[in-house]
Amino acid sequence: MNVTIALKAKIMSIKEIGCCGAYCKTCKPFNTGTCKGCKLGYDTGERDLSKARCKIKVCCIGRGYDSCADCSEIEICSVINEFYDKNGYKYGKYRQAIEFIRENGYEEFLKIADNWTNAYGKYK
């Protein structure tokens, strides 16, 4: 793989991580093109961020971040923490994904997440 292709693949992979930590790449509608996932299409003008319903992504993409892992205010942010505190196993797993990225970076996260069959999964 040449450097440009490798870089594009990496950028594409990061775009497949939702702002909140949900991993879009495993999802069938995303892979068949019926859903653009969390982040695809905003930078090309295909989608309008002002029309997005998710407050997390409006904030995160609006600030130019790849995910909330890049945000220095994450510990005090009520938007993301109220989402993570919701009832349901997946919310804790999305929090775990963002915490993992904060500690280890996107590349290490993607190495693990590429083996998942769901929007979240196991860590070693």
Ligand code: SF4
């Ligand atoms: S809940 Fe919001 S931030 Fe998370 S993947 Fe869905 S649109 Fe993106």
Ligand code: SF4
């Ligand atoms: S302020 Fe909250 S929602 Fe916005 S980028 Fe930071 S953690 Fe995410």
